[in-house]
Amino acid sequence: xxxxxxxxxxxxxxxxxxxxxxxxxxxxxxxxxxxxxxxxxxxxxxxxxxxxxxxxxxxxxxxxxxxxxxxxxxxxxxxxxxxxxxxxxxxxxxxxxxxxxxxxxxxxxxxxxxxxxxxxxxxxxxxxxxxxx
Numbered sequence: 822x823x824x825x826x827x828x829x830x831x832x833x834x835x836x837x838x839x840x841x842x843x844x845x846x847x848x849x850x851x852x853x854x855x856x857x858x859x860x861x862x863x864x865x866x867x868x869x870x871x872x873x874x875x876x877x878x879x880x881x882x883x884x885x886x887x888x889x890x891x892x893x894x895x896x897x898x899x900x901x902x903x904x905x906x907x908x909x910x911x912x913x914x915x916x917x918x919x920x921x922x923x924x925x926x927x928x929x930x931x932x933x934x935x936x937x938x939x940x941x942x943x944x945x946x947x948x949x950x951x952x953x954x
Contacts, residue, residue: 844863
């Protein structure tokens, strides 16, 4: 049974859904980076970075190249960098829309009428006491 394309896409985006993985991909956009530089740029334990790099490697998004005792990571293709740029454009548009709404709310001069207080206690009718009068 073949897996539907939408499910494969969802798995792909789930794989990207980790802040460290996104940060690694951002750092690799400009070319190969040694692991020691990734560690310097990302505040994370070496073992955690290694786990996240392994996920990216298994998915085929990044490749590793050993040069002597140095291991460098690079994007497997330029499409991932384009995906990150597209995400940045989308987020910029979304946040711009929110800031426009916030500016509009701040410009509104009409005061907001107060909301009447609602008592949670049941209202008991007053009963006149006998002998008063």
